[in-house]
Amino acid sequence: MKSLKQRLFALGTGVVLLALLVATAASYFDARGHVRAQSLALLDEVAQGQAQAIGAWVEVQQNIVESLKPAVALDDPRPFLAQAAQSGSMDLAYIGHEDKRMLQHKDMPLSDGYDPTKRPWYLQAAGSDKVVLTEPYIDDSTKKPVITFAKAVKDGGGTKAVVASDVYMDGVVATLKRIKPTPSGFALLVSADGRVMAHPNPALLLKPASDLAAVLTPAGLKALSAPGGGWLEGQSGTQSLLLRGAPVAGTDWMLVVASDAGEALAPLKSLLLKAVGVTVVMVALAGALMGGMVNRMLGGLQRTREAMDEVGAGGGDLTRRLPVEGEDEVAQIAKAFNTFAEKLQGIMRDVNASTGSIGTASSEIAMGAQDLSQRTEQTASNLQQASSAMDNLTAAVRQTADSATTANQLAASAAEAAAKGGAVVGQVVSTMQDINTSSRRISDIIGVIDGIAFQTNILALNAAVEAARAGEQGRGFAVVAGEVRSLAQRSAEAAREIKGLIGASVERVEAGSSLVQEAGAAMDEIVAGVRRVTDIIGEISAAAREQSEGIGSVNGTMAQLDQATQQNAALVEQSAAAAESLKDQAQRLADIIAVFKVGQGTLHQPPALRSAPAAKGPAPAPRPAAAKAAPPAARPAMAARSAPAAAPVSAPPASGGDGDWETF
Structure with a gap:
């Protein structure tokens, strides 16, 4: 129940019902x-x-x-x-x-x-x-x-x-x-x-x-x-x-x-049914009586609400007054509303008079801020040109230092590669020596195998002799002994061939080892030469870095000066925008209160607001630096100039022409 009438009706009826x-x-x-x-x-x-x-x-x-x-x-x-x-x-x-x-x-x-x-x-x-x-x-x-x-x-x-x-x-x-x-x-x-x-x-x-x-x-x-x-x-x-x-x-x-x-x-x-019937009738009568009383008592509140709705809708007549009847709470509310409307009427008159003064003052502040912004921008342009020249010089020195650093890195890489090559050659020599040693051991093992084959051949001959003595019973054994002797002879021949091949391999490995040792000595001389070249290039790179650091210090000073100038320009732009925003807010306030009636007709816009000159737009962005001069990381103000700080305005101001500038 949102209505006060409904609440009072429900409360009164509820009390009667509860009592009954x-x-x-x-x-x-x-x-x-x-x-x-x-x-x-x-x-x-x-x-x-x-x-x-x-x-x-x-x-x-x-x-x-x-x-x-x-x-x-x-x-x-x-x-x-x-x-x-x-x-x-x-x-x-x-x-x-x-x-x-x-x-x-x-x-x-x-x-x-x-x-x-x-x-x-x-x-x-x-x-x-x-x-x-x-x-x-x-x-x-x-x-x-x-x-x-x-x-x-x-x-x-x-x-x-x-x-x-x-x-x-x-x-x-x-x-x-x-x-x-x-x-x-x-x-x-x-x-x-x-x-x-x-x-x-x-x-x-x-x-x-x-x-x-x-x-x-x-x-x-x-x-x-x-x-x-x-x-x-x-x-x-x-x-x-x-x-x-x-x-x-x-x-x-x-x-x-x-x-x-x-x-x-x-x-x-039956007694309870009769009591319930009487209760229902009494509640109905009490509800009807309560409804009439509430409607009569709250009629003044209805008129007060209508007047407040008219004021709240934006087209209220502040000269309207409610009739005060009696001394009850409703009459007191009507009296309080009349007092409120009278005071609000005076406030609206005062606000209307003040908005004109605020608009004129804000226009003058905006014009002064625009003039100051022009001079600050000229200073920033000069600093930008000097900074651009320093950027070019810094870029040239930095390019030299970068080239020296690159050469130093390449020489160091060559020296490192040569050192790695010498190490690899040394490993090859060591590997050749290990192969030579292994080949000699294989030759010795082949000799042992040849001796074993010789002994096996002798044992097979002895077995054949014993089989011949045994006659018919040893014939099978003689056949086996013959096969064993044949295998022993084949093993001896294969061992002699392998020994010959191993001997030839050992001779070639010894020749290759000599050549690898000579290549290792030549690689050591190359490594020493590359290291001397690396030392010389390192000295050149150090000198270039010192020059770059000196120029960087000068460039940093220029950047700080440029940054301060840019901040000043931004502050001037913000002041101009704030003045423009103040003028706009004053205009909006005048428009808002113009809908109220305060006894002299509807409030009108003051002449000062209508004739106030429009503030100039923000100054143009400074010229960018040369494309080939990359700005150093220590100068964030250079990048900040491309996006000036936003001013607290509700709408962008109109841009003025060159004829609006005043020269001192």
Whole structure:
């Protein structure tokens, strides 16, 4: 949201919405507490009332069973039992005798070998002096879950018989089903150890109550029956429950009543919907009221913004004033804008008057700078001519020195090559001597081979003689000896030929060695002559370098003077360019403020700016030095003259003709 109106509207509406939400939330939670308290009170009332009713019913059943004790002495107690069963709405009244006889007010089939003294109701009653209530169990006759009220009739400390009545769990469950604190609520009976004695769902019979809701543990059941009305909140599957318990008088059972939490708090939903509807209507009314107030309050800001936009767009009327209505912040802003416009109007008038003076002064500065630039450039031209002559002389001396240096390098290279040639000749002589020595050694080795061949020939002759003596058995050996002698003779002939060739080679090597020694002596004389020539050329090169250094010093001085002159010329050009830039900036400033209205019509350009002479362009570059005179590396100013320093101008000044120059 970029608009202040939108922000104020959103802020006001948001505050109203927040206040309504807080009020609605507070009312909702307060009502929720009251509804919850009422639900818990109703739940407690239902639990206590139903527990008292069940306790009264238990007491009636116990009294009826107590009244059955005289029937034990009757010969036919059945009418008495039937009357008791009818008056107590019992399903069955009966007497179990110590002698295992079983008398019922109506005939019910019993299993073979039925022994009442072994049944849980008989044993539990025999162990107590009061009327006992058994846990649910399966009846032997009907195979239905049943509870029994029983009382022992004792004689002399022993149990003579037990009078009892049965009540099927169907009736108890039907009674529990009628207990509904909410449409989805229910009730159940739980024993002291946390087991379900009765529940609308038969599958939960005798199961731990925690299977129904995790909070129904023995500790939780104890909290439910705490004095002052304890209650628990639990979860049974997906159903949220509010639980209240009440003990059943005359038993160790507890009646637990459960109501659906969602149904108990259902009235809150309609209350919440009504509150949301009221909140929406109130927010809409507040938004409409807030929009009208914001539009009325910020109308002055709208006019101020339009005036500021007009000034910022470059065509503003500084004579415009905003109406001041009231003393609020918007009126103060309008008053501040009027003050700002008045001061800005005076500033624009002063700036307009000053731009003319600045333009005239900058034009005069530019003209003086151009005259000074002309004289500086003339001096630089004269120095350039002198520097060019020194460059030519320096180039000639340097060329001589370079030629002497080149000759010295060539002589040194020749001397080095001659020295290398002498070394090579020496190596050749040494190599020839090594070859001569190797040839003599080869000749000796050939002599040894010739001797070996001679000895082999003799051994072959001896072998042939021995083979002849051996007769027929040595014939093969004689053939081998003949072959060996033939090979020995061939080896001796080859050795004599090689010896002859080696001898001839030795003679030629000795002749070549003599010639190489003579060539080495001649090469030594050449090397000595080349070294003498190198020394003479070195002296010439040293003298040329000294001359070049002297001329270089003079040339360096000229270069420094030329560089200083060029720097002065550059400074003069920069001053002229700065003056021209100042004039241009003054002109631009005059153009900018000319669009404002300050009470005397639109501001116009001052005459001083329109009539100011244009500054002359930069002086022409100095004449370059002769092409053949290479400038020394120590003179960077010579190269710098080809690119004068750039002046801080916004546009290049107009170039003036020769007639614009003033001569002093």
